[in-house]
Amino acid sequence: MESGRPLDAALAAADRALRAVFAPARAARQPPAPADNPATQLPESERRRSGALMRVNHTGELAAQALYHGQALFARTGTTRALLLAAAREEADHLAWCEARLRELQSRPSLLNPLWYLGSFAIGAGAALWGDRVSLGFVTETERQVEGHLDQHLERLPASDARSRAILATMRAEEMAHGASAASAGGAALPAPVRALMRRTAQVMTGTAYWI
Numbered sequence: 001m002e003s004g005r006p007l008d009a010a011l012a013a014a015d016r017a018l019r020a021v022f023a024p025a026r027a028a029r030q031p032p033a034p035a036d037n038p039a040t041q042l043p044e045s046e047r048r049r050s051g052a053l054m055r056v057n058h059t060g061e062l063a064a065q066a067l068y069h070g071q072a073l074f075a076r077t078g079t080t081r082a083l084l085l086a087a088a089r090e091e092a093d094h095l096a097w098c099e100a101r102l103r104e105l106q107s108r109p110s111l112l113n114p115l116w117y118l119g120s121f122a123i124g125a126g127a128a129l130w131g132d133r134v135s136l137g138f139v140t141e142t143e144r145q146v147e148g149h150l151d152q153h154l155e156r157l158p159a160s161d162a163r164s165r166a167i168l169a170t171m172r173a174e175e176m177a178h179g180a181s182a183a184s185a186g187g188a189a190l191p192a193p194v195r196a197l198m199r200r201t202a203q204v205m206t207g208t209a210y211w212i
Helices: 006-022 044-073 078-104 113-128 132-156 162-184 192-209
Strands: none
Touching (some): 006 044, 006 113, 044 078, 044 113, 044 132, 044 162, 078 132, 078 162, 113 132, 113 192, 132 162, 132 192
16 A cells, blocks of 8 residues: 555555445547448347346446555555556546447446455455555556457447447557556466456356346
């Protein structure tokens, strides 16, 4: 935790949590949009499928913010903290883009989002307590798994849903950049059992968020 200012850091973390979970998401950048046919009306079955997939992505972006917030709270150095909070700001854009797309699809976020945020924050804080190299390695592995998850969603989205596809493609590129930045900053490779546990945890969250 930030040296000499633990109360301020804790209050800032609480404020970030409340804003992420309960306030309408706001983006600093306009959402990506396809160059052609941006307002295609989807058939009902495709609209529902896109809505469910974008709900999962919305939950994933909320969880990503929580991970970064938890890691930043217990980062050992200001450099690591700044890297984590910069990534979290981009994740906030992703969250807002997914939230806006959910409204367009007449769908909703996961009802369990407060739980996802709390659990992810705890995981991020736990990773940070092992030190900055482990925490940064956790970022690298998380973003590697997110890249695979987004690849799957790009395949599963209806071909006609160009708007969701444009959002996910931009998110994918930026998630990869987060992982690369963390690796370049000295992130340590995580053991295989830890990577497997992370993958299983993500599967539980995404599988549940698709429906609830």
